[in-house]
Amino acid sequence: MSYRYKVASIFLLGFFVDCINIFMSAVALPSLSITLHVSSASVAWVANAYILGLTLIIPVSTWLAGRFGSRGILTASMLLFTASVWLCGQADSFHELVGWRFLQGIGGGLLIPVGQALMFNLFQGEQRAKMSTLVMAVALIAPAISPTVGGIIVDSSSWRWVFYSNIPFSLMAAGLSWFWIREAKSASLPRPDIKGLLLVSAALASLLLGMSLYGADYPAAAALSGVATGLIFVALYLLHYRRCSHAIIELNLLKSKKLSDSIYVYYAIPGVFTGVNLMAVFFLQNTLQFSARLTGTFMIVYAAGAFIAMTISGRVYNRVGARRLFTLGMLLHSAGIATLMLVEAPGDRWIIVIAYSLMGIGGGIGANTAQTTSLMDFAGGDTHKASVIWNLNRQMSFSLGAALFLMIFNVLLKYLDITAAYHATFALAALIGLLPLLRMRPLNPAKESP
Template sequence: MSTQPVAAPAKLDGAVLKIAGVVVLGAIMSILDITVVSVALPTFQTEFGATYAEVAWTMTGYTLALATVIPLTGWAADRFGTKRLYMTALLLFTLGSVLCATADSIGQLIGYRVLQGLGGGMLMPLGMTIMTKAAGPERIGRLMAVLGVPMLLGPIGGPILGGWLIDAASWHWIFLINLPIGVIALVYAQIVLPKDSPEPSESFDFIGMLMLSPGLALFLYGVSSLPETGTMSATKVWVPMLAGALLVIGFVFYSFKPQHPLLDLRLLRNRNLTVASVTLAVFTVAFMGAGLLFPSYFLQIRGESTLDAGLLMAPQGLGAMVTMPIAGMLADKVPVGRTVPFALLLIAAGFFAFTQVGTDTSYLLLCGSLFVMGLGMGGTMMPIMTAALRTLTNNEVARGSTLLNILQQIAGSIGTAIMSVILTNQLNQSPAIPGVTNPVSGEPVSEAGLAIAAVQDPSVGQQFPDPSVLERGLQFAADSFATTFMVGFVLTLLTLIPAFFLPRKRQAASLESEGAATPVILH
């Protein structure tokens, strides 16, 4: 008896939406946690009597744990099954969150954040794998739009939630809030996710693990140290970056030898996956790096509270909410090469306003620009991922998801470091105030540094009777932000180059379903 091609329903049915609900819960915890913690760094400095460099490791440690565990996810999903592994990741993340809330020292908090990262690193690639298998190739676009909600709204909701929890309760609650969400997600996953069908025959690539995981961790450690040192020549930066890069390059050459490598770079023979990966990486460097500086502008130049800065970022999320469902449906019907470039132009148009920011730029203009950027974001990231995963077979999805997540993690870290260094170097060019030194470090205080401190604490500015010093310093600081945003704007435009090579014709979807159904040709 011959098997006829079976087309899945055009819409996402209840069973698929239930599975999507589990994945979105996990993604919300993982992504929100990164941005919620970022607004708590000053609080950690006060609570633990630590320096900024020390508390920044609560972010860096989490990132390094993500980078270490993501490469293992593809193999582990095949070996143990996605349901079992996803629930283990949820448990690790939730346990790490509770332990973070009990930390008595900055060292303990960093250690518990690493445990959190081990769980969080598996949630996104596993979630993408679970959802892609559940929906089938013809509905990947709609499903990616669902998963895109936490990915795009997390950076906006995080500062709002973090600011509110710290003001209304204490810093402990930015971690404790994950406990009820984690318990609900675990119960939900046990009920809804389909039973595993692991493939125990596949061997584990120990040699690959010994090269790739430490290589990524070392490289990202060096990159993460760049904003602190401000120069590539610092030993703390170039030594781990070089060692990590050599290990990763060694893995690239080695990975084509074993039958089941830790990270399957053979997938890059798929042109659509390669083009989508390059586009996603360039976009992440450009936007995620500069995107983290938007709240900083509102905090340091305009003197807004953490909560208000988060609320001012909300238009971006609203814009993404408008276009994301539309982009998801279009991605299943229209080649992404015809839609993504227009979305990138929207992002660039919104970005341009931030290249002109000053000390009193209209909030109406900036919020409107963020809304336009959000419209573009909703039509960019998820359609690119759709193009990457659509033509992979069922057995390749876990590996493809892992590859995309590693690229995104590396690109995000590089983008953040680049933008932070550019901004810091711009601010450091501000003239020093004669005879004024930092009481802690003993270094001269610049006009821009004093102005930013005075914005956040007016009593600082009252010590200087000459208001022109603060005015000059604040204007210099605003110009520094504008210069940094210009770099992000140019990088966003450069994303159009790889985006031009995204699929511009209808594709045959190659994702095989779990049963005997054959792939369906999109039309």
């Protein structure tokens, strides 16, 4: 195997670990909520803490790789991930679990941007598009397998084994990183922007906290103050960015239409889907009394539709163009979410299958197109910087999507019965998933990009 394919294998394995960690743990949240005696709004912090860890470390991951070497950083990241996963399974309290999830996010956040930048700098032009398709294939295989496996684990054993099951994969990624990655350190490196990093992390933490509190059993003032504080930190970062020559997030790269439009679409499709799927998990298990195993199997339907769509969209990308594929993906994805509004009883399984099929097809088209398009304007060092933005966006979209729709559901639950509240949440999600259509701009086809 050539060196560049070894690098690609390590990144894809690490990406797989990251994906199964997100989707396998989601199916366990209802059981975890009951065991640890926390509300559905609070249990979302099992995911939020992981995202905050990622947010803290992703922006400095490139600097750490340059300072200490890619091989050492990639190996250390997966060893830290392994240790924290074990500690998550050992947690005896909710707050303890949240703390270890934060540490787990730090471990996962080191591998993804460093591995992706290494891989994309070894594959250029149309080969980069092919590697993007492989990345999305992993992003589909993991959600297809992990919820079903996670459901079986929860039904037959304990939510703790949902975390333990990550360990073989993370240890494999650590070993391959140590033996396969060629060591390379930069001769001179600018100091990392710690102030900017703290501002970004504080902004995300405050926004997530505000959305988690709003609609739950907390005063509205506390929730609004959290959101307001988050917006203040965003404004402070914008001021800091203008004065800093090496800002932690290089916002100037967002002038790339390919990157910025891909980010909007990623929030509208994978981001919205993460929130919708989380709500569907609680709806199917707690309201319709489906088992965790049965709930997880619907993701196989999603992945099958997404795989077919991804394969076709990857082949026609250069001829059709990103804008048309983005539009089609969002329309189909939102149609699938809207179909969930028709689910009323346990016997409506075929409606759920249709809904997840449409979401899978739309999601496969939109997410694959976004992954392919996002970094096409960049090369060399800019690829690392753009990779940081892209991976922060990818992870934040998952967490913000979950927090947003949990907040919406909790607010609606005060005025509607539980089934109607779920249906209204799905309706709003379908509309939110179409918002990028209002600002979609023409994008040059991939073959015109460097």
